Amino acid sequence: MATPRTRTRPTVNSDMGEGIGLHRFGNDPELLQVVDLANVACGFHAGDPDIMSATVAAAVAHGVRIGAHPSLPDQWGFGRRAMVLTPEEVESLVRYQVGALTGFLLQHGAELHHLKPHGSLYGMVAKDPALMESVAAVAADYGVAVLGMAGTAHETVCAERGVPFVAELYVDLDYNPEGGLIIQRTPHATDPNAAAERVAQALQQGTVRAQDGTELPMRFESVCVHSEPPGRRRSPGRCGRRSTPTSPPADPAEDPEDHPSEPAAPTERTDMAEIQSPLPGVFYRRPSPDKDPFVQDGERVEAGQVIGLIEVMKQFSEVQAESAGTLEGFRIDDGDMVHPGDVIAVVAES
Structure with a gap:
């Protein structure tokens, strides 16, 4: 078992194990080489027993700490469609999924490190303290932290219950003017340069720019990059971590004087x-x-x-x-x- 990474700077976390059956989503093998925390899907939006087991085993081998990533029961919508649920129902959903993951953690000799709701459940409990109480109750029972958004019910409820809280910065989701996340049903590609600029601004100025240009205050201890959108293999590296790109980046046009015997390569094929x-x-x-x-x-x-x-x-x-x-x-x-x-x-x- 590899030794878990320790960092004084913000950690990098990513949602993983988001496949089902023969279908695989995202770039888990590459991301496991560069992230600190893996949020493992627990079967309700993605993930199945074999994928959960394989994801836990791979994370353990890379020294990556493992958290549960419970969702609303919505595989068809990938957990990105809100539901009307009672606090009791939310607690049961979360407890059920965390329990499933801990079985595989036991199998591979690992411990649960944190809990992070997925998709629309993440947004629902950020706005509703009563629903967030249910998430915090499960985290408290396991003695683990919750990853979430600063200044929301994620943070306030955890503080009230004495549950450790880790604030996140998202580099591949846009923020609305109120500071909430804009969650799209179909993810879009993220420009690695834009991702790096967002992290740099947040670190240096303590702010991020919302979709409409509003400057929002931002506190965070971890940076989240999603595994499934196009371009994700490159984003973590641009956020200050090493990364393996899908293919080598294109070289800039060379100065002909550097290679007088060879013509300069064209910069674009029309x-x-x-x-x-x-x-x-x-x-x-x-x-x-x-x-x-x-x-x-x-x-x-x-x-x-x-x-x-x-x-x-x-x-x-x-x-x-x-x-x-x-x-x-x-x-x-x-x-x-x-x-x-x-x-x-x-x-x-x-």
């Missing part, structure tokens, strides 16, 4: 066409596991030619090339989760 995902799902390059890929890197494709399939709820949709040319390469691995607009492959038009 004849390249991206094939983007039209919908969320799991991308496959083969019509079935025992078949060859629809197309290989370097092969010519015609407009309308099928290059892969996207599976959504056991239904398959074709991904087609929009123009003729040479397939320069895939940007998504076989079996990866994709979101609308993700670049699947690039074609050199001809």
Whole structure:
């Protein structure tokens, strides 16, 4: 078992284990190399017994502390749709999911480190002290901290009950003018530079900029990066931690004087066409596991030619090339989760 990381600067936490069955979401293996805390899905919005066990084992191997990430019972909506619940119902939901995770912690010789509600449950208990009382009660029973937003019921209820509280800063979710999070049903890509700038501003000035430009006061001890949105492999590194990008960054145009015998490389290819995902799902390059890929890197494709399939709820949709040319390469691995607009492959038009 690796030794848990200790840091005097803010920790980095990420939501993990957010898959189900054969479907995997996010970049957990890469993020486990750079984060301090893993918030593990407990089965209600994502996660299943095998994924929970594997995620806990991987976190233990990397010395990452593990927290429970309980959700509303809404796999279809990924826990991002609010529900009308009583405090008793919230406590039962949270206690049930934390109990499931602790079984796998026991299996792999780890301890529960913290508790952090997911999605709409996170927002609901931030606004409603009675509901937050239920979350704090479970955290108190396990003797662990709660991760949440400063200045909300997350913090005030924990203070009243003597439950340790860790305030968070989000780099990949926007804030509204009131300081609340804007949670989208479909996550968007985050510019790593913008993420780094937000952390720098929060550290240096104690503020973040809301979506409308309002400057908001911000106290935090941990930085949250989400695992599932596009571009997430790069964000933690830009926030001050090392990271493994999906692919090497493009080199800037070189000075021809540095290499007089070689022409300077062009900075942009104007004849390249991206094939983007039209919908969320799991991308496959083969019509079935025992078949060859629809197309290989370097092969010519015609407009309308099928290059892969996207599976959504056991239904398959074709991904087609929009123009003729040479397939320069895939940007998504076989079996990866994709979101609308993700670049699947690039074609050199001809």
